[in-house]
Amino acid sequence: MGLDKYIEMLKTKGLKVTQHRLEIMKYLDNNRTHPTLDQVYLYMKEKFPSISKMTVYNVIDSLISSRIINSMRFVNSTELHVDFDNKTHFHFVCGKCGEIYDLDSDLDLQELLKKEGHEAEDYNVNIYGTCGKCAKK
Amino acid sequence: MGLDKYIEMLKTKGLKVTQHRLEIMKYLDNNRTHPTLDQVYLYMKEKFPSISKMTVYNVIDSLISSRIINSMRFVNSTELHVDFDNKTHFHFVCGKCGEIYDLDSDLDLQELLKKEGHEAEDYNVNIYGTCGKCAKK
DNA sequence: TTCTTAAATTATAATCATTACATTATTGGA
DNA sequence: TCCAATAATGTAATGATTATAATTTAAGAA
Ligand SMILES: [Mn+2]
Ligand SMILES: [Mn+2]
Ligand SMILES: [Zn+2]
Ligand SMILES: [Zn+2]
Numbered sequence: 107m108g109l110d111k112y113i114e115m116l117k118t119k120g121l122k123v124t125q126h127r128l129e130i131m132k133y134l135d136n137n138r139t140h141p142t143l144d145q146v147y148l149y150m151k152e153k154f155p156s157i158s159k160m161t162v163y164n165v166i167d168s169l170i171s172s173r174i175i176n177s178m179r180f181v182n183s184t185e186l187h188v189d190f191d192n193k194t195h196f197h198f199v200c201g202k203c204g205e206i207y208d209l210d211s212d213l214d215l216q217e218l219l220k221k222e223g224h225e226a227e228d229y230n231v232n233i234y235g236t237c238g239k240c241a242k243k
Numbered sequence: 244m245g246l247d248k249y250i251e252m253l254k255t256k257g258l259k260v261t262q263h264r265l266e267i268m269k270y271l272d273n274n275r276t277h278p279t280l281d282q283v284y285l286y287m288k289e290k291f292p293s294i295s296k297m298t299v300y301n302v303i304d305s306l307i308s309s310r311i312i313n314s315m316r317f318v319n320s321t322e323l324h325v326d327f328d329n330k331t332h333f334h335f336v337c338g339k340c341g342e343i344y345d346l347d348s349d350l351d352l353q354e355l356l357k358k359e360g361h362e363a364e365d366y367n368v369n370i371y372g373t374c375g376k377c378a379k380k
Numbered sequence: 381t382t383c384t385t386a387a388a389t390t391a392t393a394a395t396c397a398t399t400a401c402a403t404t405a406t407t408g409g410a
Numbered sequence: 411t412c413c414a415a416t417a418a419t420g421t422a423a424t425g426a427t428t429a430t431a432a433t434t435t436a437a438g439a440a
Contacts, residue, residue, distance in 0.1 A: 295419045384440095395429085400421100
């Protein structure tokens, strides 16, 4: 059922292939809603009723460390959010409905950082405001 | 001792002027290190040994809500950080030493958001990597 | 295939940040 | 000075994350 893609990604990173990792990767790949760990856990519990929440923490942790997925925190939330899309893009968080929108960008950090001597590995751009839908109301 | 500036800011926003608010504002103005609430609390306890941590939460909350200060969260930290500088700028977080650097920017969000119909009120740009100092070692 | 070991999963407890709430004190205007 | 709204306090509760130790599993070697 098309898990080869995920198996390949794990092997490339030298991570062991487990059912939990594959299922979480598939879920995140098909649900680009920037879920919290708890949301991932609730989904996983449906499929694996005996799963431990710690497994979700561990899986997410290994996927982030190996750069398979991205993570972000927003000022209005106390939880870590994750995103299967690890191509750099911006996020817009609506303060009214809470929806998190993806925004494309062509921001070039390298030039900005070069003169400072810093080496960037990753970044988050979080924009807060009122989304188009909510603005109309 | 130059508190007029802060008194003025509070009055402009319709907030009551209290010793705690003034002291926290002065502290944040003079310490642009993006402290956590706990760091602000530890400082305040020196000056006001009987202060409640809740007061720090409340003060910070009112300063953020009135847009006098900015706040941000980083993926590697579970705590809210605050910044007296509310002019938009970027932050670079060094994964080695933990230092948070300010970076100037001329990012224009308006154009980016216009076509999506979103209305931005604020944003955070958090860049993660290794800072110049740590890179040399 | 079986053995071996490092890595992953689990369960539980502990810690840390934040929120809720009820009480008391203070600010700023009448 | 007096009053009402707001701020500060103390305590308890909640929620997210981390720590730890025991058990199970993945995957390579024999
Ligand atoms: Mn995204
Ligand atoms: Mn700053
Ligand atoms: Zn919205
Ligand atoms: Zn550094």
